[in-house]
Amino acid sequence: KPLVAGDNGRPGGLRGVRHIIAVSSCKGGVGKSTTSVNLALTLAQMGAKVGIFDADVYGPSLPTMVSPELRILRMDPETRAIVPTEYEGVKLVSFGFAGQGSAIMRGAMVSGLIQQMLTTAEWGDLDYLVLDFPPGTGDIQLTLCQTVAISAAVVVTTPQRLAFVDVAKGIRMFAKLAVPCVAVVENMSYFDGDDGRRYRPFGEGSGARIQADFGVPNLVRFPIVPELSAAGDGGTPLVVSDPAGPVGTAFMELGAAV
Numbered sequence: 001k002p003l004v005a006g007d008n009g010r011p012g013g014l015r016g017v018r019h020i021i022a023v024s025s026c027k028g029g030v031g032k033s034t035t036s037v038n039l040a041l042t043l044a045q046m047g048a049k050v051g052i053f054d055a056d057v058y059g060p061s062l063p064t065m066v067s068p069e070l071r072i073l074r075m076d077p078e079t080r081a082i083v084p085t086e087y088e089g090v091k092l093v094s095f096g097f098a099g100q101g102s103a104i105m106r107g108a109m110v111s112g113l114i115q116q117m118l119t120t121a122e123w124g125d126l127d128y129l130v131l132d133f134p135p136g137t138g139d140i141q142l143t144l145c146q147t148v149a150i151s152a153a154v155v156v157t158t159p160q161r162l163a164f165v166d167v168a169k170g171i172r173m174f175a176k177l178a179v180p181c182v183a184v185v186e187n188m189s190y191f192d193g194d195d196g197r198r199y200r201p202f203g204e205g206s207g208a209r210i211q212a213d214f215g216v217p218n219l220v221r222f223p224i225v226p227e228l229s230a231a232g233d234g235g236t237p238l239v240v241s242d243p244a245g246p247v248g249t250a251f252m253e254l255g256a257a258v
Ligand code: ADP
Pocket: 025, 027, 028, 029, 030, 031, 032, 033, 034, 035, 061, 187, 188, 222, 223, 224, 225, 226, 228, 229, 230, 232, 233
């Protein structure tokens, strides 16, 4: 049921945000940020008003993956609210746009900082705010779930067995907090060779097992695509440069799932 802006009980700058989508993974390097950014831009292409919050304090990836004109967050002198920067009409907040790095901090400090940045940013009227979670299922992630009512979670994994064990942890965390996990992304699932064959270098099927074991309604498989990696490093996400390609199509599927 669509929420009315201003009437959702969320704190501060989040009061006009209808749906908050958490994109999570238990390990780094599985493609969580790639998924967050391309999902957000796909939702925007589908006509929604969208924002991205990059909650990774230690290794923010948003500044590498997109190239907004303004690479720094401003503060509104009157309200003292953080003004998100923008790329392709999508509002962006990341610690990577905040100037100073934050190398040494305890978990509680990080949690506090994330909450403050998330809720003091003036998000305005949004259909979706995509939260790029830090990897793992520790205190920071828990606090984040408890601070803002998350509408749905997307869990990103790769096909290896180890990833299955870890990802189950992530889904259980969301279940405990009554956040529905609406989709599992099995990233780097396969690639299509020049010989016409489909290769699965990381093996088959943890995504399907997770879906079956936990009753997640959608499983979306993303291929290994060198262009996806190059686009991520180049500041123009692949769904922007090639919306009709295989990756763009897979993201439309994920967009429909959230
Ligand atoms: P995480 O947020 O989980 O740490 P990233 O989204 O930063 O992971 O992805 C890690 C690296 O893998 C990045 O260089 C990214 O471009 C690359 N990558 C992610 N998914 C794919 C894919 N399906 N095909 C090719 N490269 C990918």
